[in-house]
Amino acid sequence: MARIVMKFGGTSVADLDRIHNVARHVKREVDAGHQVAVVVSAMAGKTNELVNWVQSMPMVAGAEASFYDAREYDAIVASGEQVTSGLLAIALQSMGVDARSWQGWQIPVKTDNAHGAARILEIDGTEMIKRFEIGQVAVVAGFQGVGPDNRLATLGRGGSDTSAVAIAAAVQADRCDIYTDVDGVYTTDPRVEPKARRMKKIAFEEMLEMASLGAKVLQVRSVELAMVHKVRTFVRSSFDDPDAPEMSDPNNPPGTLICDEDEIVEQEVVTGIAYAKDEAQISLRRLSDRPGVSAAIFGPLADAHINVDMIVQNISEDGSRTDMTFTVPSGDAEKAQSVLERNKDVIGYDVVQSESGLAKISVIGIGMRSHAGVAATAFKALAEKSINIKAITTSEIKISILIDGAYAELAVRTLHSVYGLDKT
Numbered sequence: 407m408a409r410i411v412m413k414f415g416g417t418s419v420a421d422l423d424r425i426h427n428v429a430r431h432v433k434r435e436v437d438a439g440h441q442v443a444v445v446v447s448a449m450a451g452k453t454n455e456l457v458n459w460v461q462s463m464p465m466v467a468g469a470e471a472s473f474y475d476a477r478e479y480d481a482i483v484a485s486g487e488q489v490t491s492g493l494l495a496i497a498l499q500s501m502g503v504d505a506r507s508w509q510g511w512q513i514p515v516k517t518d519n520a521h522g523a524a525r526i527l528e529i530d531g532t533e534m535i536k537r538f539e540i541g542q543v544a545v546v547a548g549f550q551g552v553g554p555d556n557r558l559a560t561l562g563r564g565g566s567d568t569s570a571v572a573i574a575a576a577v578q579a580d581r582c583d584i585y586t587d588v589d590g591v592y593t594t595d596p597r598v599e600p601k602a603r604r605m606k607k608i609a610f611e612e613m614l615e616m617a618s619l620g621a622k623v624l625q626v627r628s629v630e631l632a633m634v635h636k637v638r639t640f641v642r643s644s645f646d647d648p649d650a651p652e653m654s655d656p657n658n659p660p661g662t663l664i665c666d667e668d669e670i671v672e673q674e675v676v677t678g679i680a681y682a683k684d685e686a687q688i689s690l691r692r693l694s695d696r697p698g699v700s701a702a703i704f705g706p707l708a709d710a711h712i713n714v715d716m717i718v719q720n721i722s723e724d725g726s727r728t729d730m731t732f733t734v735p736s737g738d739a740e741k742a743q744s745v746l747e748r749n750k751d752v753i754g755y756d757v758v759q760s761e762s763g764l765a766k767i768s769v770i771g772i773g774m775r776s777h778a779g780v781a782a783t784a785f786k787a788l789a790e791k792s793i794n795i796k797a798i799t800t801s802e803i804k805i806s807i808l809i810d811g812a813y814a815e816l817a818v819r820t821l822h823s824v825y826g827l828d829k830t
């Protein structure tokens with residue numbers, strides 16, 4: 407017997423038929439003797455509709471554009487999950503499974519006060535565990551909790567992944583199964599490289615890199631939480647037949663397990679290639695080389711909520727002037743440039759140059775911590791395709807390369823193949 411948290415996203419509960427299908431997945435696990443809690447999202451499109459309703463309301467006289475009361479936003483937007491949790495509980499009951507819905511405040515899932523983007527502070531798992539012991543399935547509304555002001559709080563878009571992982575940690579589940587519309591995590595985007603393979607396992611750190619780089623399977627925050635609490639998280643598809651024999655195969659069910667690296671026996675050097683398009687590069691030329699200059703650049707950018715990614719500073723030739731290059735999402739490039747121009751005197755530089763339409767390709771793998779020559783392999787392969795590298799940054803488990811956006815797909819396929827990731 408295991409204790410499992412099963413999470414179903416919006417496309418998995420998109421209509422009543424899909425909700426019945428989800429109930430069959432849940433019943434399968436219950437029939438196998440497992441203790442089960444389920445976390446659900448709102449039906450696909452529902453949260454967007456609710457957000458649009460809020461945004462089309464008249465504003466308080468004199469309020470800033472896009473201002474609305476965040477507590478009321480939460481009261482409205484959290485309702486989508488309330489509906490699916492009730493519907494799924496009824497669907498389960500109709501199949502003879504004892505089930506009960508739970509809203510965030512009933513558990514309770516306690517959050518901080520940041521309405522609209524709240525963080526979970528604490529979850530009391532006691533009542534859920536009691537219910538497990540009498541064989542009842544808890545069907546929990548994801549994406550929501552209760553703030554210190556005793557009001558509903560939502561966790562930010564995509565937050566039900568985080569709800570599921572946090573609940574799994576709170577009830578010490580053996581596994582958190584994330585059911586979605588893809589059947590796992592792939593070595594790269596299969597739309598770019600059809601030879602991409604589904605991974606059996608990926609380490610938390612690697613998944614964090616993949617997710618931050620736009621492999622949109624899981625909310626990034628949920629992966630961080632899973633890593634901190636060591637919640638074994640299994641990504642699988644709700645579109646697979648719930649009663650297919652392989653679905654209950656304990657050794658090799660279809661999907662990808664995100665787990666501690668110790669659990670991965672055959673660790674490859676490189677596990678995946680991720681990419682981010684629409685990057686812009688900004689360079690400050692002949693920047694004065696003195697203490698505080700980086701703070702003078704990146705402080706104001708952070709204050710303007712500009713997400714800075716790769717940062718490359720050169721070593722100065724004569725100790726007085728240097729160059730600094732960094733990347734931002736293309737959409738923020740103009741804003742970043744004007745922030746820098748406004749602060750020109752404080753920072754002290756000659757010119758700022760920028761270029762949009764770039765792509766960042768990243769090679770990810772824990773195995774590169776203990777292998778030499780991984781980066782050289784990438785550089786050689788890209789050179790053979792005449793792809794020019796504009797900037798390079800590395801971490802222990804990642805090499806990121808900035809190139810012209812037009813070559814993004816070619817670069818992804820080239821690297822996928824050179825590291826032996828292609829499906830044979």
Ligand code: ASP
Nearest residue numbers: 447453549563564565566
């Ligand atoms: N329904 C919420 C959203 O669309 C939460 C989620 O689906 O994870 O953002």
Ligand code: MG
Nearest residue numbers: 415416564567
């Ligand atoms: Mg989601």
